[in-house]
Amino acid sequence: MMWALVLLPLLGAALSWLVPDNRRRVWVLPVFSLVQLGVSAALLVHTPPPSPAGWIWLDPLGKLVLMANSVLFTICSLYAVGYLSYRLKRPNRILCASLLVCLAATSLVVISQHLGLLWIALEATTLTMAPLIYFNHNARSIEATWKYLLICSVGIAIALLGLFFLAYSTIVAKQEVSLLLPALIRDAAALHPGWRHAAFIFLLVGFGSKMGLAPLHTWKPDAYGEAPGLVGALLAGGLVNCALLALLRVYQIAAASTEGALFQQVLLTMGLVSMAFAAVFMARQSDFKRMLAYSSVEHVGIIAVALGLGKGALFAGLLHMINNSLTKGVLFLSCGNIHRAFNSKSTQFVRGALRRTPWSAALFLAAFLAITGSPPFAPFVSEFLIVSSAFGQGNHWTGGLFLLFLALIFIGMASTVLPVVLGEVPPDLERTRYRDAAPTVLPPLALMGLVLVLGLWIPTPLQELLHEAARLLGGEA
Amino acid sequence: MNSLADQLLVLCLLINFAVLGTSRLAFSVRCVAVQGVLLGTLPALVHPFSWHVSFIVVSIILVKGGLIPVLIIRAIKKAEIEREFSPFIGYIPSLVLGALFTSLAFIFAAKLPLSPEHEGLLIVPAAAATLMSGFLVLMGRRKAISQVLGYLLMENGIFLFGLLLADAMPVMVEAGALLDLLVGIFVMGIVINHISREFSSIDTSRLSALREE
Numbered sequence: 001m002m003w004a005l006v007l008l009p010l011l012g013a014a015l016s017w018l019v020p021d022n023r024r025r026v027w028v029l030p031v032f033s034l035v036q037l038g039v040s041a042a043l044l045v046h047t048p049p050p051s052p053a054g055w056i057w058l059d060p061l062g063k064l065v066l067m068a069n070s071v072l073f074t075i076c077s078l079y080a081v082g083y084l085s086y087r088l089k090r091p092n093r094i095l096c097a098s099l100l101v102c103l104a105a106t107s108l109v110v111i112s113q114h115l116g117l118l119w120i121a122l123e124a125t126t127l128t129m130a131p132l133i134y135f136n137h138n139a140r141s142i143e144a145t146w147k148y149l150l151i152c153s154v155g156i157a158i159a160l161l162g163l164f165f166l167a168y169s170t171i172v173a174k175q176e177v178s179l180l181l182p183a184l185i186r187d188a189a190a191l192h193p194g195w196r197h198a199a200f201i202f203l204l205v206g207f208g209s210k211m212g213l214a215p216l217h218t219w220k221p222d223a224y225g226e227a228p229g230l231v232g233a234l235l236a237g238g239l240v241n242c243a244l245l246a247l248l249r250v251y252q253i254a255a256a257s258t259e260g261a262l263f264q265q266v267l268l269t270m271g272l273v274s275m276a277f278a279a280v281f282m283a284r285q286s287d288f289k290r291m292l293a294y295s296s297v298e299h300v301g302i303i304a305v306a307l308g309l310g311k312g313a314l315f316a317g318l319l320h321m322i323n324n325s326l327t328k329g330v331l332f333l334s335c336g337n338i339h340r341a342f343n344s345k346s347t348q349f350v351r352g353a354l355r356r357t358p359w360s361a362a363l364f365l366a367a368f369l370a371i372t373g374s375p376p377f378a379p380f381v382s383e384f385l386i387v388s389s390a391f392g393q394g395n396h397w398t399g400g401l402f403l404l405f406l407a408l409i410f411i412g413m414a415s416t417v418l419p420v421v422l423g424e425v426p427p428d429l430e431r432t433r434y435r436d437a438a439p440t441v442l443p444p445l446a447l448m449g450l451v452l453v454l455g456l457w458i459p460t461p462l463q464e465l466l467h468e469a470a471r472l473l474g475g476e477a
Numbered sequence: 478m479n480s481l482a483d484q485l486l487v488l489c490l491l492i493n494f495a496v497l498g499t500s501r502l503a504f505s506v507r508c509v510a511v512q513g514v515l516l517g518t519l520p521a522l523v524h525p526f527s528w529h530v531s532f533i534v535v536s537i538i539l540v541k542g543g544l545i546p547v548l549i550i551r552a553i554k555k556a557e558i559e560r561e562f563s564p565f566i567g568y569i570p571s572l573v574l575g576a577l578f579t580s581l582a583f584i585f586a587a588k589l590p591l592s593p594e595h596e597g598l599l600i601v602p603a604a605a606a607t608l609m610s611g612f613l614v615l616m617g618r619r620k621a622i623s624q625v626l627g628y629l630l631m632e633n634g635i636f637l638f639g640l641l642l643a644d645a646m647p648v649m650v651e652a653g654a655l656l657d658l659l660v661g662i663f664v665m666g667i668v669i670n671h672i673s674r675e676f677s678s679i680d681t682s683r684l685s686a687l688r689e690e
Contacts, residue, residue, distance in 0.1 A: 116650030143684040177645035
């Protein structure tokens with residue numbers, strides 16, 4: 001049953017490769033993503049026991065990521081049908097196949113309990129995203145793709161070295177060699193400290209660059225800026241979660257060893273640095289897609305801060321992971337619509353989007369309010385919990401800086417978003433074909449509804465799952 | 478047995494310098510390929526015979542010595558270039574830095590707490606030196622193909638370290654890592670091809686439209 005999560009999308013990828021017609025091929029995406037969503041839901045309710053060798057299992061952390069990713073992917077694939085009907089001239093065979101292979105790889109990341117397997121799956125997600133970023137086939141997108149490929153490949157290679165160090169620390173400590181997560185957590189305290197320490201640093205750098213934590217985020221603005229909105233949504237809402245899950249696995253081992261506190265300290269610093277970077281570069285950003293990339297840097301920073309604070313903040317950090325991926329979905333999809341309607345993503349030309357694309361512009365505005373932490377949307381709840389946990393722990397510096405950066409980012413982002421949505425429409429505007437229509441508006445609208453609902457009410461099963469997951473990270477007794 | 482392994486590792490180290498010191502891309506590709514083959518034969522020398530080890534040997538030689546070089550040579554032919562021009566870090570400084578990193582790698586490795594059966598082997602210093610040489614090529618060159626070669630050198634260094642674990646790593650993980658590497662190089666080859674068509678050059682310093690002012 002668990003393997004269905006990986007095999008079904010692969011089957012879909014093969015099928016989409018075989019369909020000869022651009023127009024019909026697109027329908028493979030929603031069909032398989034809905035099936036995948038159904039399988040995920042079934043697995044969340046009735047979780048099968050771990051596989052005999054212990055490689056495959058769905059633990060609470062995996063469940064959270066699976067939930068967020070399946071919902072986001074389903075929305076994106078529904079959106080893809082509408083979006084690709086505007087871009088029929090461009091062949092979409094590679095796009096459809098890569099999207100589904102990527103879905104398979106993200107599912108493998110979620111269910112693997114063996115760090116080697118997890119690494120392979122994570123590298124596979126990196127590679128399948130490359131053709132997606134390059135979808136537009138122009139000079140700018142190739143530059144973004146090259147930067148993305150090189151930085152992420154090198155980063156993930158460093159993570160492999162970290163994994164080797166971790167395995168070697170078991171050899172030096174005369175333990176049974178294994179990269180199975182339960183065994184590593186059990187033996188964490190007995191591993192050789194020198195090698196374990198080196199392993200944690202390398203893994204943090206490797207997975208951190210995949211996740212886009214500053215100062216390892218340099219590929220992010222280019223890749224997010226040049227990729228189609230649909231791909232941007234998956235990068236910022238889906239792949240980020242996979243890299244984060246890899247980091248959480250390392251966190252689990254660190255928390256079980258004596259180095260938990262040091263690891264947290266490093267995460268806290270990197271998180272605050274990421275927020276600072278985002279605050280600086282968000283100001284006067286004239287490209288609204290790049291602005292979203294910096295917003296993504298900010299939010300992985302917020303999650304890292306929550307992980308660094310530990311204890312009660314872990315619950316909030318995990319909740320923020322879900323909120324961030326749903327809200328990023330709305331932001332990227334609606335901004336993709338605006339981009340299509342104006343044929344530009346520079347704030348110089350895109351103004352008064354509320355006139356041309358009222359629905360998308362309204363969604364963009366609402367999602368902007370949500371992502372910057374305004375009530376009553378979901379990110380407000382998680383950000384509030386993180387801040388209150390920081391002050392509750394007596395960590396006033398972190399809490400203060402956190403609030404300061406949030407305020408700066410709100411101002412910076414507003415100065416870009418508000419003119420785009422509300423400003424005067426420029427007189428000599430290019431004519432374009434795209435106007436708001438149900439297929440490209442309803443998916444982000446549904447997602448926005450979800451963000452609103454989660455802000456007002458977190459269902460009890462989700463709450464329990466979040467608590468269980470936080471317990472795995474050593475957060476709650 | 479181990480003296481032969483050590484000789485091969487010294488050869489690996491020398492190959493690093495060959496790559497650091499040359500501007501001819503095809504020659505660099507061959508060097509990295511030879512290094513890959515050496516790397517592939519090492520598990521057979523270090524570890525006792527088993528099906529697991531022989532599978533690793535065959536697949537590494539096939540991928541690193543055969544498929545990947547073919548992919549890169551094809552990209553070079555398509556892009557119609559032979560040499561690296563005016564690298565960010567010149568060849569002589571590269572060689573000097575390479576020598577520096579190699580000696581540091583030896584000093585560093587002597588201090589590492591290794592498991593007793595691995596002490597006295599050259600594997601760890603060779604791995605560290607190859608990794609650093611890879612970084613140097615990656616950072617110091619302009620051409621996209623040179624950067625791929627730097628990445629490959631880096632991967633070779635990591636694989637060298639992986640030798641210490643060869644009987645501990647499950648076959649599936651090794652095979653998966655190799656497959657990922659192969660697909661990665663394949664994708665990079667395609668991207669290089671598109672770069673050369675788009676910019677009529679594969680000089681990555683021309684990729685600057687997205688730079689933040």
